[in-house]
Amino acid sequence: MINEKSKTKVKEKTRKNANINATLKIINSLRSIHGNFSPKDISESHLLQIIDASIKTANSSARQCYSIIVIDDREQMQELIGYQGSRALIYCVDFNRLRALAKHLGHEFSNEDIIGFITGTMDAMLAAQTAVIAAKSLGIDSLITNGMHRTNFTKVYELLHLPETSCFPLITIVLGYPKAEPPHKKGRLSREFVVHFGKYTPPDTTTLEGIVAEYDDNQKRIGLIDNWEQEGFRHYLDWFYVKWMGNPPATKVPEGKILEFQEQLKKSGFWW
Ligand SMILES: Cc1cc2nc3c(=O)[nH]c(=O)nc-3n(C[C@H](O)[C@H](O)[C@H](O)COP(=O)(O)O)c2cc1C
Structure with missing residues (x-):
């Protein structure tokens, strides 16, 4: 049964939505x-x-230093990224096109360093988010996922025929229509907790308590799970730090996934 509180919330939401333009409505949805x-x-x-909307996105030095691999084989999607939909767009930081062009015209070119990697990452991520918004405007839903990074780089490079150097698979957008509507929408932290006007202000105790309370607010549903109390935790963030993040390593010696990332970045030339 819908109570008075939820009725007021729905009314508030409808009023807010009435005041925003079509683009903001799509982003909000x-x-x-x-x-x-x-x-x-x-x-x-x-x-x-x-795709056309995605590649229209702003990019650094007009280089568009990314490539997008479109996958339509659902089994391959599952194997590569652990999810499947109608299509998957795999965004890679990629300097091979620029390198080939330089060679073609008789120039030297090298941009494989940490700055090139960060810049390429920005280009690729912005283009990926544009794809998400463009898709939604066409009634198509999506999942942004780094599932590829949980499989194995050798497999990803092999299956996609990625160039070993100057290319790094960054993020995937899975596109499709949902089987069912998700049970609820996820909230976000309030503006005052993430935005600093004029200068950076470290969070004080009141702010920290406010953030803990927002994560605990089961109307906002910001976190990954709802049942942290049943799991024996006082706050969602207690669950997050203990269960989700696990214990931090005692030393900073790279191992496991960190080592795999470092090795792949070295192979690709972005990390010396
Ligand atoms: C970089 C990135 C990687 C993500 N990877 C996954 C993923 O592997 N699996 C998943 O289910 N969701 C993934 N997500 C989606 C987030 O879980 C989701 O955006 C967040 O929980 C907020 O929910 P909402 O997008 O429905 O508002 C990812 C999102 C981002 C930005």
Whole structure:
């Protein structure tokens, strides 16, 4: 049964929505589909519109130092990234095109260093988010995922035929239609906790308590799970630090995934 409080909330939301433009409405309506996509495919024309919008995104020095690999084989998606939908767009930081162009014209070119990597990452991530918004404007849902990084780099490079140097697979956007509507939308921290006007202000105790309370607010649903209390934790963030993040390593010696990342970045030339 809907109580008075939820009725007021719905009214408030409707009033807020009435005052915003179509683009902001689309942004406000975004929510991730965590792999629960239906078998229905998106059309080729929608896919091309999404890609065209994505590559229209601002980019550093007009270089567009990324490549997008489009995957339509659902089994391959599952193997590569652990999720499947109608299509997956895999965004890679990539300097191979610029390098080949330089060679073609008889120039020297090298941008494989940490600055090149960060710049390429910014180009690729911004283009990826544009794809998400463009897709939603066409009624298509998405999941942003770094699932690829949880599989194994050798497999990813092999299956996608990625160049070993000057290329690093960064992020995937899975596109499709949801099987079912997610049970709720995720909230975000309030503006005052993440934005600093004029100068950076470290959080004081009141702010920290405010943030802990926002994460605990089961109306806002910011966190990854809802049942931290049943799991024996006082606050969501207690669960987060203990269960989700695990114990931090005692030393800073790279091992496991960190070592795999470092080795792959070295192989690709971005990390010396
Ligand atoms: C870089 C990045 C990686 C993510 N990877 C995953 C993922 O592997 N699996 C998943 O289910 N969601 C993933 N997400 C989606 C987040 O979990 C989701 O955006 C967040 O919980 C907020 O929910 P909302 O997008 O529905 O508002 C990822 C999001 C980002 C930005």
